[in-house]
Amino acid sequence: MKKYIAFLRGINVGNIRIKMSDLKKAFDDMGFHNATTYLQTGNVVFESDKNISEIKIILEKVLSETFHYQVFVLLYAYDVLAEIVANYPFEQNEASHAYVIFVEGEAVSNELLSIAENVTEEISGGNTVIYWKVPKGESLTTPFAKITAKAKYKSTTTVRNINTLEKMLK
Template identity: 40%
Template sequence: MTRYAVLLRGVNVGGVNLKMAEVASTFESAGFTGVRTILASGNVLLDSRKDTAAVRDTAQKALRETFGYDAWVLVYPLDVVAAISAAFPFEREVDGHHSYVTFVSDEQVLDELAALPEGAHEKIARGDGVIYWQVPRSATLATTIGKTMGKKRYKSATTTRNLRTVDKLLR
């Protein structure tokens, strides 16, 4: 049995509003156990004997069938999430800044994002399957990464979490 973090993309923003209790129930009905939601922004912990790809496929199908939206999720064994958090390359807490992790499931997309130039006061670094970035709080959407992530091309292969949220998944 493996403990997974399932990260829903685009939930409770842009008109896709889901109640996390209903998401948890949906995942339990899909055969997952130990289901627990973290915050209201599409973070779910669950247990499964399936491999990562099968968990992703099952979760997406269950969300699409239950809630009727084009659901995209990224799935990671919890030990991988711990390693991603531990590898954060910048100072974790900087006054007036957000520290983010963008999870990327497509290697070509990861290459594209990693090649983006840093904007003013923005730090970008490639990690193992992720992009780490840090930006001033008031400038998130105006940054190089912020502007790029809104494009449709990245919808199915990326999701971003604040580093504090990533760490909450590990508690």
């Protein structure tokens, strides 16, 4: 059995409200094992014998039907997430947030990194992710934040704080 991390895009923002207990139950009902949710943003650690591409298809289909909205899932093997977290390139401090932007697709990642060349924020590319350090209180207002919030990236990106990711790996 292999351990995976699922990040659901857009949970508990806007009109999409899902209790984490309901999300955990949905994972259990789909036959996944040891599902644990973190925070209220659709972070789920679970185990499965299925391969990652098969899991993604199942999750997006069943969760969309269960919760009545188009679910977008970014899915990672547990060991891949551990590597992503370990490779965070910026010094962490109390004045800034340390974020990982999970990106599905090399074209989207390249597009965002190209745009990032024109901003003064600390941004660096990684393996299927973009690392981002932003001053506290500015996570929604910086030029790069406004770009990543555009509707065109809704299905292919999601942002998580490195502190949350570290807790998920424990």
